[in-house]
Amino acid sequence: MSDQTVTVRFFARLREELGTDRETLPCEPGQTAGNLLEQLSSRGGAWAQLTGDQPVMIAVNQAMAKPATPVQPGDEVAFFPPVTGG
Amino acid sequence: MSDQTVTVRFFARLREELGTDRETLPCEPGQTAGNLLEQLSSRGGAWAQLTGDQPVMIAVNQAMAKPATPVQPGDEVAFFPPVTGG
Amino acid sequence: MEEVRIGEADFDPAAEYESLRDSGSGTGAIATFTGLVRDSGDLQGVTGLYLEHYPGMTEQVISDLIRQARERWDVRRVKVIHRVGTLRLSDQIVFVGVASAHRGDAFAVCQFLMDVLKTSAPFWKKELTESGEHWVAQKDSDLAVGGRWEG
């Protein structure tokens, strides 16, 4: 992984509907988790749901995060539906 | 047991301090559990504690009762300290 | 399977769990509580407990508490075990296990039964220590906790 990218991961319903469990995206300075979500959503199709009505949860480096959470090159960013364990 | 008596039982600290776990007492018409307590307490000595500062719990026929609970011949009346199981 | 068991014999929480688990495919939640003899009571240096009960009444009181629980919550299976006689440090004293469809009910019933058992079932505990023995006094905190289930 280059220093100038982030790994994006998808889980559960999102993983299935987007048809992928991870991809590598370029990471520009000043990036946030929310920017990444918008960028992915703009692809249209199933991707549009990332900024749709259904809530999307965010983790950065395996800790719960918010759209405003900053993202650095090398980070792991995950998007997933609300959790339903237990 | 005669039809005109009740069985009185004592448990735990009361059993030890009174030196007995049960006795048979005559049962007069209109008797209550509270009357029995007063009658026993009037013996003095360790018995006086039955109407003393420490709470005494009452059961009539193995159900929790109050001083005003009526007592019939043949009943089983129990006096004991607050419970401490579990 | 009887719901209430009082006696001197030790119990096996694993066997009780298996029985609770075997309560049909609608069971989604099993909550259990086990009480043990621990080494700090009203006195220092506790070496064990002596537990006395009122045979017959104890079983009736606990069965009635289980009946109350079934009226308030969804319960599939319940088991309450309480030992009497002389127990040593770390011995098991009491077991309450509840199988229910949902965890909220299982937790509530398990906690309700333990709380009200402490304030209304006729058991009395005597602490045994190296320097003597001592009947345990009822705790105000137990009364308060038991009281929160009223009404």
Place this chain on the structure above:
Amino acid sequence: MEEVRIGEADFDPAAEYESLRDSGSGTGAIATFTGLVRDSGDLQGVTGLYLEHYPGMTEQVISDLIRQARERWDVRRVKVIHRVGTLRLSDQIVFVGVASAHRGDAFAVCQFLMDVLKTSAPFWKKELTESGEHWVAQKDSDLAVGGRWEG
């Protein structure tokens, strides 16, 4: 003994109980909760579940919840086990066990961990039925119950 275990393997509540019981003579209370796959979910005719998780993050989140519990309550030993993969009706899904000096703490921690695990640990449940499969939606009731531990 590790406190958190996530994996496909089944677990043995009896072994976990013995480990919790073996936490010193100050342990007076052991509360456990086990969740099972039950036959009525969002859809009728559920035959099983598929459980997905976020490896690594799950363990970190649960360890952090245990740390929070230790700050709020007196806890002697805790164990949290959660299965993933395909499970069938009546299979065990989750185990939370807590050893404490007092029953209030044991119950509180057991219930806290189950409640917050449901709203913050990255697990996702898919219900498998005879007519297809279906990702389970988060329940408002779980969110409400999880929220009561805040602040």
